[in-house]
Amino acid sequence: MSPLPDPHTLLKKITQETRTFLDRHHINDPHMVGIHTGGSWVAQALHQALSLKQELGTLDISFYRDDYTRIGLNPQVKPSHLPFVVEDRDILLVDDVLHTGRTIRAALNELFDYGRPRSIHLIVLLDRSGRELPIQADVSGQHLSLRPDQHIKLQGPEPLQFIFSEDC
Amino acid sequence: MSPLPDPHTLLKKITQETRTFLDRHHINDPHMVGIHTGGSWVAQALHQALSLKQELGTLDISFYRDDYTRIGLNPQVKPSHLPFVVEDRDILLVDDVLHTGRTIRAALNELFDYGRPRSIHLIVLLDRSGRELPIQADVSGQHLSLRPDQHIKLQGPEPLQFIFSEDC
Numbered sequence: 362m363s364p365l366p367d368p369h370t371l372l373k374k375i376t377q378e379t380r381t382f383l384d385r386h387h388i389n390d391p392h393m394v395g396i397h398t399g400g401s402w403v404a405q406a407l408h409q410a411l412s413l414k415q416e417l418g419t420l421d422i423s424f425y426r427d428d429y430t431r432i433g434l435n436p437q438v439k440p441s442h443l444p445f446v447v448e449d450r451d452i453l454l455v456d457d458v459l460h461t462g463r464t465i466r467a468a469l470n471e472l473f474d475y476g477r478p479r480s481i482h483l484i485v486l487l488d489r490s491g492r493e494l495p496i497q498a499d500v501s502g503q504h505l506s507l508r509p510d511q512h513i514k515l516q517g518p519e520p521l522q523f524i525f526s527e528d529c
Numbered sequence: 530m531s532p533l534p535d536p537h538t539l540l541k542k543i544t545q546e547t548r549t550f551l552d553r554h555h556i557n558d559p560h561m562v563g564i565h566t567g568g569s570w571v572a573q574a575l576h577q578a579l580s581l582k583q584e585l586g587t588l589d590i591s592f593y594r595d596d597y598t599r600i601g602l603n604p605q606v607k608p609s610h611l612p613f614v615v616e617d618r619d620i621l622l623v624d625d626v627l628h629t630g631r632t633i634r635a636a637l638n639e640l641f642d643y644g645r646p647r648s649i650h651l652i653v654l655l656d657r658s659g660r661e662l663p664i665q666a667d668v669s670g671q672h673l674s675l676r677p678d679q680h681i682k683l684q685g686p687e688p689l690q691f692i693f694s695e696d697c
Binding site: 427454465467469470473475478479480481482483493494495496497498499 | 562595613633637638641645646647648649650651661662663664665666667
């Protein structure tokens with residue numbers, strides 16, 4: 362494994378690319394939502410760097426996961442917090458690591474339970490290999506090819522750092 | 530508008546690229562599903578060209594659309610037909626034109642109502658601009674940049690041809 366990406370370097374990159382993305386798509390009033398927990402850390406930093414007007418939202422997708430019945434009830438579930446109306450809004454959904462796409466599908470479904478957004482765009486710090494659904498980020502800090510037995514996760518809140526592991 | 534893409538040329542291209550995609554992802558037993566109606570035409574041709582073993586499925590996503598309550602009941606709704614178990618299968622979802630991504634989100638939700646697939650990959654004949662959700666094709670015949678007031682649709686079943694129109 363080559364050196365792990367530095368979250369703060371990737372944060373700078375996605376800040377710049379998100380700005381360009383919003384300009385190019387004429388999105389003037391973005392509503393940002395971070396996926397609990399790693400996505401929320403990234404969203405907090407990005408929200409601040411972009412000086413967004415709308416308050417930041419948080420999604421906890423535990424109840425929407427497609428393996429919910431397998432993992433059982435998670436006693437740590439934090440409720441989602443969306444401090445704005447979703448209907449007809451341009452949503453920026455933020456996560457730390459995009460992997461299979463299943464978390465994002467769950468997040469889309471939860472968002473749609475609040476209303477029908479005009480658009481949802483996806484921003485991730487790290488885009489790793491292993492997609493199982495046709496979901497892609499609109500902005501990502503870096504792509505990383507990993508084998509199925511290799512894992513990477515973001516540890517936080519501060520200092521943010523990536524943790525790498527391999528199955529034995 | 531430059532000359533419209535030729536569906537049969539794009540069909541040849543996605544046939545070849547799907548073959549490569551399946552090899553690269555070690556998918557040995559793909560289960561193909563076309564989205565009614567344009568996606569089904571494409572899926573029929575692709576299914577035959579690839580000589581797939583599993584019978585072809587069809588999804589009608591009318592009841593799963595996020596604007597269902599706006600457009601009301603469609604008297605032409607054809608039921609979905611999935612002649613195989615979805616659980617733990619590698620699904621190839623096929624559509625004619627990928628545009629906002631909302632149809633694909635609806636199709637994913639309908640598929641998950643049948644079971645939890647191992648993977649769903651998306652194959653489209655034409656990938657046009659105007660995405661409103663973070664959904665992307667794994668294989669597409671061509672990308673086409675169109676303005677929001679420009680429309681393209683596949684007419685069929687035979688001969689397949691694209692129809693282009695603009696709002697007045």
